[in-house]
Amino acid sequence: MGRLKVEQLVLGPVSTNCYFALNQETKELLIIDPADQPERIFQKVAQMEGTPVAVLLTHGHFDHISAAEAVRDRYDIPVYACPLETEMLWEPSVNMTQYYxxxxxxxxxxxxxDLEVFEAAGFKVQMIFTPGHTKGSCCYYFKDEDVLFSGDTLFHGSVGRTDFPGGSSAQIVESLHRLVDALPEDTVVYPGHDTSTTIGYEKRYNPFV
Known part of the structure; x- marks a missing residue:
């Protein structure tokens, strides 16, 4: 992983993983899925002595975005998301924040x-479109660091649920295959919930492959 240091907080009512991807050379920091409890996120940033430069959203559900605006405003940084997640981010009844x-x-x-590579915090980051959990779910692949942030598309031994609006069990299986067929087996996967895994492990043991 070289320059990349990944830390996490588990935040919010459904134990969502919020990740902090630090460039150890420049101290630039990416915040992936700022789920909730912005004060804890601010504390973590200070503890890591990082300078936030962007927020990356894997999708727009309440448990991944509740602190996104607070983080964007605090550090005056851009928020990245898949274009097909526009409606979900905008509509509280769809992203379910109105129920919380x-x-x-x-x-x-x-x-x-899809598959666009952009530079953030000194890393080359590729957005991979992986619908199924939501219409605009995506993953962020750090090729040079062998790391994937998979949101709620791929979990350790499982996939995200598909019974919410915009979900599709057929699409999420297609997305899973897209990941395991294209990425190296030693790629470390950081999912939206539960523990990390690798592409190789999921290729062998995930029942949805």
């Missing part, structure tokens, strides 16, 4: 297209 007492209606600042 704090409706969120937000827009992403940058919306890379």
């Amino acid at each position: 007492g704090r409706p969120v209606s937000m827009k992403a600042d940058k919306m890379p297209s």
Whole structure:
């Protein structure tokens, strides 16, 4: 992983993984899925002595975006998301924030297209479109560091649920195959919930492959 240091907080009512991807050379920091409890996120940033430069959203569900605007405002940084997640981010009834007492209606600042590579915190980051959990679910692949942030598409030994609006069990299996067929087996996967895994492990043992 070289320059990349990954730390996490487990936040919010359904134990969501919020990740902090630090460039150890420049101290630039990416925050992936700022789930909830912004004060804890601010504390973590200070503890890591990082300078946040962007927020990466894997999808727009309440448990991945509840602190996104607070983080964007605090550090004046852009939010990345898949273009097909625009409606979910904007509509509190779709992203389900209205059911948790704090409706969120937000827009992403940058919306890379499928397989587009952009630079953030000194890393080359590829957005991989992986629908199924939501219409605009995506993963972020750090090829040079052999790391994938998979959101709720791929879990350790499982996949994300597909019974919410915009979900599709057929699509999520297609997305899973897209990942395990294309990425090296030693790629470390950091999912939206539960523990990390590798592409190789999932290729062998995930029942949805």
